[in-house]
Amino acid sequence: MTPDDGPAAAARAARAALTGIIEPGDETGGRWLREHGPVEVLRRLTVPAPGPGDTLTGASAKRLDGYRSRAAAANADRYRTAAASVGARLVCPGEEEWPGQLDDLGDARPVALWVRGRANLRLWALRSVAVVGARACTPYGAHMATTLAAGLAERGWVVVSGAAFGIDGAAHRGALGTDGATVAVLACGTDVVYPRGHAELIGRVAGQGLVVSELPPGSHPTPSRFVLRNRVIAALTRGTVVVEAEYRSGSLATARCAQRLGRFTMGVPGPATSGLSAGVHELLRGEGVLVTDADEVAELVGEIGDLAPARRGPVLPKDLLDPVTARVLEALPARRAADARDVAREAATTRDEALARLYELHSLGFVERRGDGWQLASSAVRAACDRRGGA
Structure with missing residues (x-):
């Protein structure tokens, strides 16, 4: 049976009319639909002389008059013709296209x-x-x-x-x-x-x-x-x-x-x-x-595995240094030379280890030799000042 045959067609026509009678979000109207179905709700709202079997509960007499007044003006055929003129269609609960959510x-x-x-x-x-x-x-x-x-x-x-x-x-x-x-x-x-x-x-x-x-x-x-x-x-x-x-x-x-x-x-x-x-x-x-x-x-x-890319700032050259070498670099003063022994003390390592790391940093362009001392290369000085807030 297709939506245009028998009871399904009657239910669709009733729901089309009811979209012009029951306002969006009206839980009273929604309860009527759940309890009686669209065909019966429409019948009770359009019956000329409502009797005891045409009662819809949960609404005052004044409110029911409002529903009936709107029902008198609703017309499923007119709605469907107007919808078709702009390429629209009716989708009802329970149909294949109805979003179950x-x-x-x-x-x-x-x-x-x-x-x-x-x-x-x-x-x-x-x-x-x-x-x-x-x-x-x-x-x-x-x-x-x-x-x-x-x-x-x-x-x-x-x-x-x-x-x-x-x-x-x-x-x-x-x-x-x-x-x-x-x-x-x-x-x-x-x-x-x-x-x-x-x-x-x-x-x-x-x-x-x-x-x-x-x-x-x-x-x-x-x-x-x-x-x-x-x-x-x-x-x-x-x-x-x-x-x-x-x-x-x-x-x-x-x-x-x-x-x-x-x-x-x-x-x-x-x-x-x-x-x-x-x-x-x-x-x-x-x-x-x-x-x-x-x-x-x-x-x-999304689904499992639909992950956002990892976020981090730009990778700086000093980020690639191993921890000890980075500590030695951080131990150098920003604007003056320092002896290897002083650098070792600040970096919490031995003098020989500090010297080895200083020569490594020299080859990488981070530091310069000044007599018996070591100091940051000019570019490293600027980076250190930025890092230390200009200290």
């Missing part, structure tokens, strides 16, 4: 998803990372989001964000710029361009990646829908990276939701004096993990 949201999971784009959402979500942050970001934040997303995309990760101005847009552009995969989760219908300034960007995401919404075509964003959209981003991905966020931030809400769901939460540090980094730093003081590039993100959320 969204079920972790319990009764707050989406009724269904409207998906625009050619890729398979479930497969893409299996290896995805959210990159989110401030709308009014700094050039530093935009640069970090772009390079992080580009690096993740190059490593085969799908970059998920919300298509907003600032960090979201930078993350999408970073992935698109490397011909990588990216998903935009909207707080409006997949046929509605918001923000309008991102019309071209959302079009590029739809062409190269996926545009996803739990709201039917024609739906417009509201503040609460932005907040509730974040739970889908958190649940859909393996981990969430926050790049710049104030204390009160939807991006932090995404990270905290990810934490509650057992996902990885990461933050990119910024200047301690920047209010746009204050929320990220607060996250890092808790359970968030500090990351600075795509390698570190992939190491955290």
Whole structure:
């Protein structure tokens, strides 16, 4: 039986209509769906004269009137026609393309998803990372989001964000710029361009990646829908990276939701004096993990063996000396010559050993002979001054 046959078709049609009735994150509506199924819930909300067998519990009479008012205006056929006009489709729980990790949201999971784009959402979500942050970001934040997303995309990760101005847009552009995969989760219908300034960007995401919404075509964003959209981003991905966020931030809400769901939460540090980094730093003081590039993100959320390269400063010539020779070099004063006996005493070795090491250092260009004494070569003097703070 295909999704367009029999009971499956009725359930899909009911869920399509219910995306315009039950608001995102509505746990009461989610409980009704779990207890009664989509066909029965829709019937009870649209029956002309509700009787004793049409009761839906957990909502006041006034709230039920609101559901029924919305149900009267919902139209599954209209939604599907509008979706088809922009190349979108309906994906329902239990279907092959449904990302099973969204079920972790319990009764707050989406009724269904409207998906625009050619890729398979479930497969893409299996290896995805959210990159989110401030709308009014700094050039530093935009640069970090772009390079992080580009690096993740190059490593085969799908970059998920919300298509907003600032960090979201930078993350999408970073992935698109490397011909990588990216998903935009909207707080409006997949046929509605918001923000309008991102019309071209959302079009590029739809062409190269996926545009996803739990709201039917024609739906417009509201503040609460932005907040509730974040739970889908958190649940859909393996981990969430926050790049710049104030204390009160939807991006932090995404990270905290990810934490509650057992996902990885990461933050990119910024200047301690920047209010746009204050929320990220607060996250890092808790359970968030500090990351600075795509390698570190992939190491955290990836498979065993997906390790970031070891980090260290540049190797200096003196780093290659054996411990005794290095000790002898350190024992030489910065600006004057010293006798081999004095050098031996400072290096905690014998005079003969010190002399042998001094001749070795001479051949390597670290020291010079001055009469009966030894002193740092001119280049070594400068290095020693830098090392000792100019002493």
